[in-house]
Amino acid sequence: MTATADLWHHYGRTRAERDRAVPDAFHWAWSQDGGPGCEVLGDLTGRVVGDLGAGAARHAAHLAVHHEPAVIVAVDASPAQYEMATDLFGHLAPRLRIASSDAVPHLQAAKGAKATKSGYDVLYSVFGAVDFTDPRELLPAAAAALKPGGRLVFSTLAHYANGAAPQPDLVAADVPAKTPEGETASLRRWVLQEQVWVKALDEAGFTNIAVDRLPARSNGPRAAVTLLVTADRQR
Numbered sequence: 001m002t003a004t005a006d007l008w009h010h011y012g013r014t015r016a017e018r019d020r021a022v023p024d025a026f027h028w029a030w031s032q033d034g035g036p037g038c039e040v041l042g043d044l045t046g047r048v049v050g051d052l053g054a055g056a057a058r059h060a061a062h063l064a065v066h067h068e069p070a071v072i073v074a075v076d077a078s079p080a081q082y083e084m085a086t087d088l089f090g091h092l093a094p095r096l097r098i099a100s101s102d103a104v105p106h107l108q109a110a111k112g113a114k115a116t117k118s119g120y121d122v123l124y125s126v127f128g129a130v131d132f133t134d135p136r137e138l139l140p141a142a143a144a145a146l147k148p149g150g151r152l153v154f155s156t157l158a159h160y161a162n163g164a165a166p167q168p169d170l171v172a173a174d175v176p177a178k179t180p181e182g183e184t185a186s187l188r189r190w191v192l193q194e195q196v197w198v199k200a201l202d203e204a205g206f207t208n209i210a211v212d213r214l215p216a217r218s219n220g221p222r223a224a225v226t227l228l229v230t231a232d233r234q235r
């Protein structure tokens with residue numbers, strides 16, 4: 001494995017070959033088949049919205065087509081995901097903007113950038129960058145990129161996908177991944193107890209922090225409980 005291998009090369013690839021549709025619904029839950037939807041983001045009309053770790057941009061495409069944000073920026077660090085998103089949903093420009101970047105530098109540059117120069121109104125992540133980036137870097141960058149009172153919403157695992165308990169401290173664990181060539185690799189994932197997220201968000205400048213537990217919708221081996229976290233940037 002090389003240090004620069006794109007460990008998201010395979011993610012969503014099979015689906016992209018057979019399903020090019022803009023999804024009719026937006027789901028936060030791990031199972032992606034129920035529970036609360038994008039109403040949790042608030043009214044998006046005229047808003048500047050960002051999806052952090054958007055993957056193939058299916059959630060962002062839904063918002064671009066079924067709502068009326070001023071712009072929605074789908075940010076992903078994986079070149080493979082960026083290419084997939086562009087192929088599937090590039091035609092939704094200019095309302096949907098697909099950005100190839102790590103979320104942290106993207107957020108740090110947001111206030112000077114053309115599409116987002118007065119900041120984001122809403123940022124969200126569906127098992128995206130928030131799960132795979134040190135919260136001590138990502139959360140302050142998100143707070144700084146949001147307008148005062150702007151909202152961050154993310155869904156994340158309440159426990160590891162294999163059922164192991166979440167961390168009681170702000171630490172990551174290595175989880176299995178595959179290189180584009182199919183070799184075994186690992187990447188860092190932050191799977192944290194609720195109060196650890198709350199403290200990290202508080203320290204990053206967020207307020208009105210709330211955590212909802214979305215139950216697993218089946219008992220299969222891939223079933224998992226989701227934490228749905230909402231927070232507002234301090235005014």
Ligand SMILES: C[S@@+](CC[C@H](N)C(=O)[O-])C[C@H]1O[C@@H](n2cnc3c(N)ncnc32)[C@H](O)[C@@H]1O
Pocket residue numbers: 008011052053054055056057075076077078081101102103104125126127128129130132133
């Ligand atoms: C599990 S996938 C979820 C993708 C999408 N949100 C979905 O629900 O299908 C995680 C995604 O987060 C992206 N990601 C992880 N860390 C990131 C970071 N620091 N900046 C931008 N994207 C990141 C990965 O490249 C990957 O596409």
